[in-house]
Amino acid sequence: MLKTLNIKTSKRTDMINITNQIIAIVKESGVNSGICVLHVPHTTAAITINESADPDVVYDILKKTTALIPENDNYSHAEGNSDAHIKSSIFGPVLTLIIENSNIVLGTWQNIYFCEFDGPRSRKLYAKII
Amino acid sequence: MLKTLNIKTSKRTDMINITNQIIAIVKESGVNSGICVLHVPHTTAAITINESADPDVVYDILKKTTALIPENDNYSHAEGNSDAHIKSSIFGPVLTLIIENSNIVLGTWQNIYFCEFDGPRSRKLYAKII
Amino acid sequence: MLKTLNIKTSKRTDMINITNQIIAIVKESGVNSGICVLHVPHTTAAITINESADPDVVYDILKKTTALIPENDNYSHAEGNSDAHIKSSIFGPVLTLIIENSNIVLGTWQNIYFCEFDGPRSRKLYAKII
Numbered sequence: 469m470l471k472t473l474n475i476k477t478s479k480r481t482d483m484i485n486i487t488n489q490i491i492a493i494v495k496e497s498g499v500n501s502g503i504c505v506l507h508v509p510h511t512t513a514a515i516t517i518n519e520s521a522d523p524d525v526v527y528d529i530l531k532k533t534t535a536l537i538p539e540n541d542n543y544s545h546a547e548g549n550s551d552a553h554i555k556s557s558i559f560g561p562v563l564t565l566i567i568e569n570s571n572i573v574l575g576t577w578q579n580i581y582f583c584e585f586d587g588p589r590s591r592k593l594y595a596k597i598i
Numbered sequence: 599m600l601k602t603l604n605i606k607t608s609k610r611t612d613m614i615n616i617t618n619q620i621i622a623i624v625k626e627s628g629v630n631s632g633i634c635v636l637h638v639p640h641t642t643a644a645i646t647i648n649e650s651a652d653p654d655v656v657y658d659i660l661k662k663t664t665a666l667i668p669e670n671d672n673y674s675h676a677e678g679n680s681d682a683h684i685k686s687s688i689f690g691p692v693l694t695l696i697i698e699n700s701n702i703v704l705g706t707w708q709n710i711y712f713c714e715f716d717g718p719r720s721r722k723l724y725a726k727i728i
Numbered sequence: 729m730l731k732t733l734n735i736k737t738s739k740r741t742d743m744i745n746i747t748n749q750i751i752a753i754v755k756e757s758g759v760n761s762g763i764c765v766l767h768v769p770h771t772t773a774a775i776t777i778n779e780s781a782d783p784d785v786v787y788d789i790l791k792k793t794t795a796l797i798p799e800n801d802n803y804s805h806a807e808g809n810s811d812a813h814i815k816s817s818i819f820g821p822v823l824t825l826i827i828e829n830s831n832i833v834l835g836t837w838q839n840i841y842f843c844e845f846d847g848p849r850s851r852k853l854y855a856k857i858i
Contacts, residue, residue: 505824507826509833509834529680541792544784544791545782545787557777557819558819560690563692573637596826633763654805654806666796696765698856708821
């Protein structure tokens with residue numbers, strides 16, 4: 469089963485908490501034990517896991533990675549989004565999650581984030597459950 | 599089958615070689631061919647693969663990533679561990695390994711490391727074999 | 729089924745587009761729906777997904793990551809390739825792809841790249857299809 473999630477981003481860089489949507493997809497699948505592979509089909513976005521309790525964590529992640537990889541930095545790629553391509557490869561566009569008892573396995577503080585690095589855009593996320 | 603590994607870390611940042619524990623879990627499972635998904639359920643730790651022959655490799659990885667992402671850097675998150683959250687997303691909390699002939703597939707120099715970025719702590723690692 | 733791909737690199741740092749070889753491996757396997765785990769068995773190389781339409785994207789990725797993690801930077805590891813070990817862990821040596829309709833699922837602009845960080849060398853890539 470391949471499911472598609474549509475995500476609308478509203479800023480150039482953002483991390484959008486999609487944990488509840490992924491939990492819903494896994495519940496719907498009826499799979500009790502297995503894995504869920506999440507794939508972001510874009511080269512200027514990514515997927516990661518981090519904390520949601522304090523929104524400053526996401527703020528710091530985006531701010532620091534942009535300080536290291538700024539939007540403008542004498543890049544050759546003429547489209548002006550090389551920073552987003554670099555961040556996409558560093559954070560990675562694929563995340564594999566364990567399913568146990570019909571739910572994804574996450575730590576207490578862990579949430580799943582869609583990372584937008586060149587928005588705002590209409591994005592997709594594929595989820596495959598095995 | 600979901601297995602839990604308990605890991606005790608003794609420093610703020612460290613990379614702990616857990617290759618033998620993962621090999622043991624795979625052998626115990628009796629699975630001859632498949633995959634093993636390792637999931638670190640923490641937002642200030644990660645999992646990676648690198649060399650163990652020369653301990654200076656791990657030393658350089660930790661030193662250089664801390665030079666790029668220092669512990670104190672005008673972060674907003676008040677807990678004082680934003681650096682650890684950033685490193686967790688960059689190294690990643692999930693690693694998928696191939697199982698063949700009842701063993702994980704690794705290159706000659708490859709070892710599996712639990713990455714502690716905000717220790718010392720008592721940590722967990724989940725392993726799912728398919 | 730475990731397949732081995734041999735890759736010959738010709739520069740110290742390079743990103744080699746291996747999308748067509750991976751598509752061919754998946755077609756050959758006859759698997760219609762599942763996953764493909766790609767594992768680079770080296771500690772100074774990695775695997776990632778990014779754009780191929782404009783070669784400047786790959787150029788910028790390699791240039792910027794080398795600016796952040798230079799070849800020489802007072803590293804302790806005497807072999808002189810600590811930068812390559814660090815990049816290997818940051819980009820990651822494993823990539824999991826979704827298979828649907830006997831093909832890997834990729835976005836319009838997504839291509840699969842073998843990342844060489846300490847070449848030129850003869851490299852391997854393992855592919856496991858489930």
